Amino acid sequence: MTCRCEEDGHISGSWQFGFSGQMCLLFDSENGHWTVVDSGGRRMREKWEKDRAVSNFFKKVSMGDCRAWLRDFLVRWEEMLTTTDPGDQTPRILSVFRLR
Template sequence: MPDVTPEKHTDKVGSGLVTLQARMTCWREDDGHTNASWGFGFNGQLCLLFDSENGHWTVVHPGGRQMKEKWENDRTVTDFFKKVSMGDCQAWLQTFLVRWEKMLKTSAPLTTVPTTVQPTAATNNHITEIIFVVLAVFVITSIVILYKKRIALC
């Protein structure tokens, strides 16, 4: 990110640099439409949201105001977030759903299920955590690559 430099963003307490975090969230509506949003923050504090559907930026903490002003007017950044969100989210969700349906089909027949239904939230949480970790790594890698390309052009 071109305007996120150590000189501008250091921890006020003096403990070092601030960590920029980005999280992309994908979901599929009942009608099959894929949607996505981004959340950006510093040191765990959510500062800025981006709605990939309409391209709208929302400051949720004063720390995100400067980032919003820079990114909102940078068509390349906005287009990048939209393309990654809508393209990759759709592909990832489709891949996930195909595998999920296969897992459901290969599960034991209903006649072998105990009379008491066991909670499956822990299993679902692990799958969800894995998906979000993979998405986070991809997003951060993409942001770093975009940043390095922009520096090389200067």
């Protein structure tokens, strides 16, 4: 799962699925769209697209976990910025987490 926080605070997530080290399927939690990256993911996509509960599960987990992880990360990041150089005017950074 990958989590993103945009500069305006909008949070989104996506999932990557693979077999034997080969990524074959992507799921965008924001729009619920499945993308086949390798032919090995085609059957899985067809099966999961028919089962809305699967897509809804990934969306809920993404939004809940991404919000919590990014919130905790950004709190620590802000603490690091203020303790290292209070005069630094570094703009907010787009943060990305990836779990494998």
